[in-house]
Amino acid sequence: MLLLLAAVPLVASACLGLLAPWAGNRLPPGSAVKVLATAAFVTALATGFCLSIVAFNALARIPLIATLGKWSAAAAGLDGTPPPVGGVVLGLAVIGLLLAALRRSARTATDLTHAVLACRRLQELSDGLVLIHDPVPDAFALPGVRGKIVVTTGMLQALTAPERRALIAHEQAHLAHHHQIYIQAAELAAAANPLLYRMPKHVRALAERWADEQAAHDVGDRIVTARALAKAALARTTKPARQPAVALPATDHQMANRVLALTRPRPRPHPRLVSALLGLALISAVSSIWMAHTTETKFEHAQQAYAQTARNSH
Amino acid sequence: MAAARGRPRGGLERDVLACLAAADRPLSPTEVLAELGGDLAYTTVMTTLSRLHGKGVLTRESAGRGFVYELPVPLREVPASVSANRMRRILDSGDDRAGILARFVSDLSPDDEEVLLRLLSQDPPTRER
Numbered sequence: 001m002l003l004l005l006a007a008v009p010l011v012a013s014a015c016l017g018l019l020a021p022w023a024g025n026r027l028p029p030g031s032a033v034k035v036l037a038t039a040a041f042v043t044a045l046a047t048g049f050c051l052s053i054v055a056f057n058a059l060a061r062i063p064l065i066a067t068l069g070k071w072s073a074a075a076a077g078l079d080g081t082p083p084p085v086g087g088v089v090l091g092l093a094v095i096g097l098l099l100a101a102l103r104r105s106a107r108t109a110t111d112l113t114h115a116v117l118a119c120r121r122l123q124e125l126s127d128g129l130v131l132i133h134d135p136v137p138d139a140f141a142l143p144g145v146r147g148k149i150v151v152t153t154g155m156l157q158a159l160t161a162p163e164r165r166a167l168i169a170h171e172q173a174h175l176a177h178h179h180q181i182y183i184q185a186a187e188l189a190a191a192a193n194p195l196l197y198r199m200p201k202h203v204r205a206l207a208e209r210w211a212d213e214q215a216a217h218d219v220g221d222r223i224v225t226a227r228a229l230a231k232a233a234l235a236r237t238t239k240p241a242r243q244p245a246v247a248l249p250a251t252d253h254q255m256a257n258r259v260l261a262l263t264r265p266r267p268r269p270h271p272r273l274v275s276a277l278l279g280l281a282l283i284s285a286v287s288s289i290w291m292a293h294t295t296e297t298k299f300e301h302a303q304q305a306y307a308q309t310a311r312n313s314h
Numbered sequence: 315m316a317a318a319r320g321r322p323r324g325g326l327e328r329d330v331l332a333c334l335a336a337a338d339r340p341l342s343p344t345e346v347l348a349e350l351g352g353d354l355a356y357t358t359v360m361t362t363l364s365r366l367h368g369k370g371v372l373t374r375e376s377a378g379r380g381f382v383y384e385l386p387v388p389l390r391e392v393p394a395s396v397s398a399n400r401m402r403r404i405l406d407s408g409d410d411r412a413g414i415l416a417r418f419v420s421d422l423s424p425d426d427e428e429v430l431l432r433l434l435s436q437d438p439p440t441r442e443r
Contacts, residue, residue, distance in 0.1 A: 108412045111410065112412070121397045122398055125371050126327045126369065127325075129332070131385070132399060138402055140405060140416055141415070142414075151335075155418070156335050157336045164336065165325075165329050171416070187413070211416075218325075230430040230433055231434065234422070234427065234430055234431065237422045256422075256425075260433075
């Protein structure tokens with residue numbers, strides 16, 4: 001029973017990882033980001049919790065620990081508890097994952113702090129718009145307390161007025177909808193649960209799509225938004241003045257997919273798919289709570305059994 | 315044509331600034347209006363320009379019966395632009411390990427470049443309505 005319950009969040013996170021790309025193509029990107037990031041975070045938390053409970057159960061069978069805890073080692077071993085050696089292995093795994101999650105959180109906190117400080121230093125023209133006088137086309141959003149949109153003159157010159165509006169609306173959408181929170185939640189989930197290792201990539205790509213859709217909605221024209229994306233991407237690649245940066249090989253066709261998605265109608269809401277994904281998170285949470293409850297009951301019995309034998313031996 | 319939608323508060327200021335930053339000469343309110351297009355009233359654009367001038371964001375000079383507006387000439391090595399450029403270097407070098415910065419467009423693979431060029435050359439673009 002114990003191992004069965006512990007398997008639930010593991011299976012749920014594996015399903016979530018497998019379903020993410022498929023669901024991302026079907027759901028409106030906004031709901032996809034929210035649902036996937038939330039579900040990933042909850043299942044990762046439940047996985048860690050369940051694994052720690054199994055590890056605790058297994059270690060509790062060690063006679064020395066049982067004596068210290070004043071429970072019967074034999075009673076602690078009931079309910080399909082794995083042998084102590086399994087507890088040691090699992091315990092080490094849980095500690096490893098916990099450390100990975102902590103390291104990830106520390107990195108996020110440092111980088112976010114740097115971003116917020118940089119954001120405060122940047123002098124905006126008006127309403128969070130920061131202009132860099134540079135012919136190299138570039139634009140990005142910098143999250144902060146209010147956030148800033150940084151854009152070069154080169155980027156603005158590559159676009160027409162409606163396309164510039166789409167660009168600014170896109171970056172504004174990143175800030176207004178707090179995309180960072182979802183992305184960092186997915187990163188944290190992946191650090192704590194390796195079964196979700198591809199989730200951050202999906203959530204990032206979907207956050208870009210979300211901002212694209214929001215921009216298309218704000219400008220009121222999908223094609224203008226698609227053109228803005230295409231022209232900006234081409235301007236960046238073909239500009240010879242650009243420093244040959246550590247160019248990540250773009251093999252995932254993200255830009256082409258984003259532009260093509262805007263030439264098609266906006267994805268429809270898909271409440272059943274959303275419920276299914278949230279269901280995975282829910283059963284993980286329920287199974288971890290259930291596990292905690294059965295373990296508590298088992299240890300109450302084990303302590304009673306211990307007290308019983310102690311009395312009998314007197 | 316696309317439906318004219320309300321701009322978010324402050325959205326117009328940003329659009330006006332982006333328009334002036336893209337132009338390499340001072341623009342009159344009429345020219346800004348022509349750039350930004352349809353759904354705006356002349357007075358709205360003029361009010362926005364003079365408000366931005368009032369805040370010290372824009373410089374203006376008289377031309378004919380009205381004013382032309384432009385962004386002030388940037389001073390080299392302004393601390394603000396130095397730190398903005400540092401952010402860009404962080405993006406380029408892949409040092410943004412937590413992925414805090416979101417760039418508008420990512421790099422293109424050669425076949426994506428072809429796809430996008432083909433899409434842009436479809437002129438006038440097919441609009442789905």
